[in-house]
Amino acid sequence: MNRAAPAHRTAARTGTGTGRAPALLGIYLNDHLMGSGAGVRLIRRIRDRHSGTPIAPDLDTLVRELDEDQESLRRVINDLDVPVSRVREAVGRLAEAAGRLKLNGRLVSRSPLSDVLEFEGMLLGVEGKAACWRALRAVADVDPRIAAADMDRLLARADAQSRTLEELRHRRAAEVFAADLRGQTSPAPGRHRPHHHRRPGSAPRSA
Known part of the structure; x- marks a missing residue:
């Protein structure tokens, strides 16, 4: 038995939306x-670097959710009949590679400051993603090809991701800069068990 297609996708096929790919x-x-x-590539690198530490479960969750969020964005692009720009994707990879060469106080070995900068970069990326979901939520009011309920769900998840990343960023910055002020090398990241937020509807973590 065939399942009924979601209303916003049916609208796209039957022409109740705009019927064309929006340029802007x-x-x-x-x-x-x-x-x-x-962002997906960066959070995977962060996760791999912090494997086996107490913050690894939070990072595993972020990797899974950011993968899912990217697929959600691809579905929206597909539903709106927007062609994916391979040129922009290639340019983005080049810009990302150049950004990784940013000086962080050390020329050869990895600096503890890199952890702080990477968490800040992820936080800014998630906040930018939330802005995209908000824009699409507004478009959903005038184009049935975008599901408003999906945008609301993605916005709530982006908010939870921001809180997690801000906690991780704050803790690592405190470790790195406190050690720097003492003239010491900062401890390895995540060696102390962090205080976890509970996401809405989640069960408390066991000790």
Whole structure:
């Protein structure tokens, strides 16, 4: 038995939406898709670097959710018949590679400051993603190809992701800069068990 298609996708096929690929929105969404790809790659590198530490479960959750968020954005792009720009994707990868060469106080070895900068970069990326969801939520009021309920859910999740990343960023910055002020090398990241937020509807973590 065939399942009924979601209303917003049915609308796209039957012409109750605009029936064309929006030029300006297409550019906007491709820019965010490029940023999403960079964010997914960065959070995976962070997760791999902190494997086996007490913050690893939070990072595993972020990797899974950011992967899902990217797929959600791709579905929106597909539902709006927006072509994906491979040129922008390639340019984004080049810009990302150049950004990783940013000086962090050490020329050869990895600096503890890199942890702080990476968490800040992820936090800014998630806040930018939330802005995209808010823009699409507004568009959902005039175009049935975008599901408003999906945008509300993605916005709530981005808010939870921001809180998690801010806690991780704050803790690592405190470790790194306190050690720097004492003239010492900061401890390895995540060696002390962090205080976890409970996400809405989640069960408390066991000790």
